[in-house]
Amino acid sequence: MDGPAAAASGAAFDAGAVIEIAERLQGLEGPLLPILHALMDRFGHVDERAIPVIAEVLNLSRAEVHGVVSFYHDFRRMPAGRHVVRQCRAEACQAMGGEALAADLERQLGVSFGGTTADGRVTLEAVYCLGNCALSPAALVDGELVGRADADGILARVAGGAR
Amino acid sequence: MIRVFVPGDAAALSVGADAVAAAIREVATALGHAVELVRNGSRGLFWLEPLVEVERGGQRFGFGPVRAADVASLFAADFLSADRHPLALGAVESLPWLARQQRLTFARCGIVDPASLADYEAHGGLAGLRRALAMAPADIVREVTESGLRGRGGAGFPTGIKWKTVLQAEGPRKYIVCNADEGDSGTYADRMLLEGDPFLLIEGMVVAGLAVGAEKGFVYVRSEYPHAFRRTEAAIASARAAGLLGADVLGSGRRFELEARLGAGAYICGEETSLLESLEGRRGQIRFKPPLPAIQGLFGRPTVVNNLVTLATVPTILANGAAAYRDFGSGRSRGTMPIQLAGNVRHGGLVERAFGLTLAEIVEEFGGGTASGRPVRAVQVGGPLGAYWPTSLFDTPFDYEAFAARGGMVGHGGVVVFDDTVDLARQARFAFHFCAVESCGKCTPCRIGAVRGAETLDKVIRGADPDANIALVRDLCEVMRDGSLCALGGLTPMPVISALDHFPEDFDRPAQACAAD
Ligand SMILES: Cc1cc2nc3c(=O)[nH]c(=O)nc-3n(C[C@H](O)[C@H](O)[C@H](O)COP(=O)(O)O)c2cc1C
Ligand code: SF4
Ligand code: FES
Numbered sequence: 001m002d003g004p005a006a007a008a009s010g011a012a013f014d015a016g017a018v019i020e021i022a023e024r025l026q027g028l029e030g031p032l033l034p035i036l037h038a039l040m041d042r043f044g045h046v047d048e049r050a051i052p053v054i055a056e057v058l059n060l061s062r063a064e065v066h067g068v069v070s071f072y073h074d075f076r077r078m079p080a081g082r083h084v085v086r087q088c089r090a091e092a093c094q095a096m097g098g099e100a101l102a103a104d105l106e107r108q109l110g111v112s113f114g115g116t117t118a119d120g121r122v123t124l125e126a127v128y129c130l131g132n133c134a135l136s137p138a139a140l141v142d143g144e145l146v147g148r149a150d151a152d153g154i155l156a157r158v159a160g161g162a163r
Numbered sequence: 164m165i166r167v168f169v170p171g172d173a174a175a176l177s178v179g180a181d182a183v184a185a186a187i188r189e190v191a192t193a194l195g196h197a198v199e200l201v202r203n204g205s206r207g208l209f210w211l212e213p214l215v216e217v218e219r220g221g222q223r224f225g226f227g228p229v230r231a232a233d234v235a236s237l238f239a240a241d242f243l244s245a246d247r248h249p250l251a252l253g254a255v256e257s258l259p260w261l262a263r264q265q266r267l268t269f270a271r272c273g274i275v276d277p278a279s280l281a282d283y284e285a286h287g288g289l290a291g292l293r294r295a296l297a298m299a300p301a302d303i304v305r306e307v308t309e310s311g312l313r314g315r316g317g318a319g320f321p322t323g324i325k326w327k328t329v330l331q332a333e334g335p336r337k338y339i340v341c342n343a344d345e346g347d348s349g350t351y352a353d354r355m356l357l358e359g360d361p362f363l364l365i366e367g368m369v370v371a372g373l374a375v376g377a378e379k380g381f382v383y384v385r386s387e388y389p390h391a392f393r394r395t396e397a398a399i400a401s402a403r404a405a406g407l408l409g410a411d412v413l414g415s416g417r418r419f420e421l422e423a424r425l426g427a428g429a430y431i432c433g434e435e436t437s438l439l440e441s442l443e444g445r446r447g448q449i450r451f452k453p454p455l456p457a458i459q460g461l462f463g464r465p466t467v468v469n470n471l472v473t474l475a476t477v478p479t480i481l482a483n484g485a486a487a488y489r490d491f492g493s494g495r496s497r498g499t500m501p502i503q504l505a506g507n508v509r510h511g512g513l514v515e516r517a518f519g520l521t522l523a524e525i526v527e528e529f530g531g532g533t534a535s536g537r538p539v540r541a542v543q544v545g546g547p548l549g550a551y552w553p554t555s556l557f558d559t560p561f562d563y564e565a566f567a568a569r570g571g572m573v574g575h576g577g578v579v580v581f582d583d584t585v586d587l588a589r590q591a592r593f594a595f596h597f598c599a600v601e602s603c604g605k606c607t608p609c610r611i612g613a614v615r616g617a618e619t620l621d622k623v624i625r626g627a628d629p630d631a632n633i634a635l636v637r638d639l640c641e642v643m644r645d646g647s648l649c650a651l652g653g654l655t656p657m658p659v660i661s662a663l664d665h666f667p668e669d670f671d672r673p674a675q676a677c678a679a680d
Binding site: 028029030031032033034036037058064067068071072073074075088090091092093094095096127128129130131132133134135136138140143144145146147148 | 176346351388389422441444447
């Protein structure tokens with residue numbers, strides 16, 4: 001998920017930190033998703049080089065860990081932009097002009113869904129329902145829920161360079 | 164000290180509740196008013212959020228929707244003691260929208276301080292668990308069976324029967340899993356409870372554990388709900404500190420441990436076997452059934468998987484008795500259902516009522532028609548796999564069987580309203596597209612069918628050979644319905660076919676000059 005430190009860090013790969021996180025959580029029942037979420041919180045993405053490290057700690061094959069990372073929409077492989085806009089594209093938001101909003105955001109940001117602006121400022125992503133369907137259209141902007149969203153309001157939130 | 168309530172529910176926050184709370188604190192301090200600010204959950208009247216409430220003489224008076232900029236004028240109009248401000252709504256309990264509801268599961272949501280276990284108890288919480296602690300496991304299961312409670316996650320399976328299977332399964336270790344993946348668009352009941360009354364879920368899960376002999380539970384919360392997840396973790400921590408969870412539940416000598424886990428953005432992980440795979444740390448792919456999760460579930464152990472609302476209804480059943488719950492409802496749909504009004508609706512929010520309200524009553528009387536002011540043209544009920552309903556079928560009563568008889572489903576209770584600008588061909592196309600994006604990839608009808616369906620509807624939308632292509636879509640739907648391993652592929656035809664059947668005019672389009680296949 002988009003923790004406050006998420007994409008902003010874009011830190012260099014730190015195998016020691018990955019080992020520390022994996023070892024701290026390995027005692028959980030079913031530790032892999034919690035570990036991957038912890039990496040997302042810390043680094044903003046799951047670096048390719050973390051996969052063998054996690055596999056080693058959990059005594060899994062690399063292919064297994066890789067398969068899990070690639071299955072879930074949340075686990076990015078590359079750092080995101082400095083801001084992340086996740087707009088709901090599901091039905092209740094469609095009913096309130098969500099598709100026009102989506103087109104508007106793409107046009108004004110100059111980027112398609114799934115992409116990051118050339119200056120690395122904003123990543124635009126689709127999500128399907130944020131549970132704010134009575135105040136649609138909705139978006140999560142840097143992890144914060146926005147209701148009755150419009151392009152101006154969203155763009156104002158991502159205008160700055162940092163979060 | 165006057166108590167003022169400003170919801171900390173994510174939807175209320177999404178329209179500025181934090182700024183309102185901060186402004187109230189600031190102005191109250193400046194004016195020297197002694198105000199205790201409570202961050203309650205939402206009452207579920209979302210068009211009034213942020214809904215500020217003031218407690219006077221034990222009664223709560225509402226103001227809304229309040230913006231931070233209104234706060235100075237609220238104080239100027241003396242809102243702590245009078246209802247002179249234009250945003251004044253009067254006594255909240257008397258608002259017709261709320262007074263006409265039958266809130267059993269949501270009885271406390273929006274009223275209590277969700278961070279306070281003491282407040283939960285003061286409002287009747289833990290009565291069900293206390294009663295269950297004095298009962299034999301089979302008697303708890305019988306009580307739930309007799310209440311008529313059916314799963315609120317979509318499939319409507321009788322909860323008592325599921326619990327009985329787990330109770331009778333042999334095994335040293337069993338699990339209770341709460342499905343809080345709430346992937347259906349147009350639904351937010353699970354989220355509201357996690358943020359507005361989380362101890363209710365915890366109580367329900369402890370009761371489930373007592374009933375089937377499980378000592379460990381997981382709450383699987385979707386990652387699209389970061390706020391709800393934090394609230395859940397906080398509630399679990401305070402329940403543990405207070406001895407509601409742990410090795411000695413309320414001093415009974417019984418053990419129950421609970422952990423919250425975060426999903427990772429996959430609709431399919433709402434399906435119970437896929438959810439279990441995900442909890443175990445694997446790709447969220449569907450398991451073949453049998454074995455049922457009740458026999459071989461999480462880590463191969465007997466497991467109850469229930470929707471959050473199902474589990475949160477159990478404490479009320481135990482507290483008031485099975486008969487009191489079963490007395491609500493119609494036909495074989497017993498009890499109440501939290502209906503969630505969403506989309507293009509004037510009064511969007513949560514309506515908990517006994518089964519049996521008609522769609523017209525839900526959409527017109529509670530919903531008040533569309534937000535845009537244009538005519539209602541369609542509603543989709545039951546999430547992305549639910550049917551689209553035309554207004555000509557608005558006499559359908561909200562119950563499992565009545566909906567199924569007309570080609571739809573109640574699902575998790577989401578009702579998404581569309582006005583007359585909706586294009587049902589595009590909505591049908593979206594159903595295929597969504598299935599393609601979220602397919603777990605395990606079976607061909609779903610994985611390939613969804614992509615083919617979207618492509619074929621693109622042709623229909625361009626007016627390219629519509630008759631032949633519509634026939635193709637119908638065939639494809641049959642293949643998906645009969646040949647898919649789970650309901651993602653199996654039910655995607657429901658929105659598609661209902662759109663084709665009830666809104667044929669939207670599929671009858673002029674050929675576009677530029678359209679070339
Ligand atoms: C594709 C798909 C998605 C589902 N999503 C959810 C969900 O988000 N929440 C839920 O409670 N049940 C969901 N279900 C239903 C679950 O598989 C399961 O029936 C339910 O959790 C059982 O609990 P209940 O009997 O209390 O309803 C889904 C089913 C399918 C096929
Ligand atoms: S129907 Fe779709 S989601 Fe379900 S098992 Fe098959 S491929 Fe997976
Ligand atoms: S459909 Fe967009 S928030 Fe639920």
